[in-house]
Amino acid sequence: MKLYYNPLSSYSQKVVIAFYEKNVQFTPEMINVMDPAARAEYTKVSPFGKIPLLVLDDGRKVIESTIIIEYLEDYYGSSGTRLIPEDKDLAREARYLDRFFDLYINDAMQKVFFDGMKPEDQRDPRGVAAAKLTMDRAYATADELLATRTWAVGDVFTMADCSAAPSLGYAAMVYPFDKYKNLASYANRLSERPSVARIRTEAAPFMAQLARG
Incomplete structure (x- = not known):
């Protein structure tokens, strides 16, 4: 499997965390999203130019970070960390919180x-003020939820935490x-998780390069 990604992309980080948690091997293909020529070339693989994108060995494509994690759980469920609980209610909550961190914290943060x-x-x-209001509401909601929980869904690390780590x-x-x-x-606990620490270590040189301009 080949994963098109960028180490600074929050949605890429989300998926790479999942790969590390599942102990599933993949071939990384880094896309320089800041290079117009590289982005144009990438549209030959992904027409909308979005990352991450997983290309399977048979050429089929799995698009969108959440769907990639769903794929990993469907086909590598017995490997590593189970990211979608077997319990249907917990699975539904994990999927909801995955979207929660993506939409109400990550996307607002990007704005x-x-x-x-x-x-x-x-x-x-005005757009920035609206985004900050969304984040304030999301922070308060998550803070209340996490009062009695180790991870987003409870005692087990799930796809929701894969989403939360880069977002936060x-x-x-x-x-x-x-x-x-x-x-x-909770953010501190995420930082100490080996899969999260690993993606941040891998991203650090690129972050430093970005800071230098």
Whole structure:
């Protein structure tokens, strides 16, 4: 299997965490999303240019981070960490929280981050304010949920935590959540998880390069 990804992409990190948790081997194919020529070439593989993208050995494509994790659980369920619980109610909650961290924290965080990179006269203050409001509500919701839980769904690490790790990792830099103590403690636990620590170590040189411009 070949995974098209970028080590700084939060959705790529989400999927790579899942691969590491499942102990499933893959061939990484890094896409430089900042290079217009590389992006144009990549559209030959993925028409919308989105990452991550998993290409199976028979050429079939699995698109979207959540669907890739679903694929891993369907075909490698007995390997490594079970990321979608067998219990139907817990499985449904894991899927919901996967979307929760993606939509209400990660996507809102990206709005704030990328808007800040634009020239002053091209920024969208109303959009940023709306994104921060969404994040505040998500932080409060997650903080309450995590008051009695080790991981997002409870005592077991799931696909929801694969989503939460990159979302919260970047959110902490863009719009910190220190006052939400349960959420902050959860983020620390995620940071100590070997799969999460590994993807952050792998991303560090690229983050440093980005910071240098």
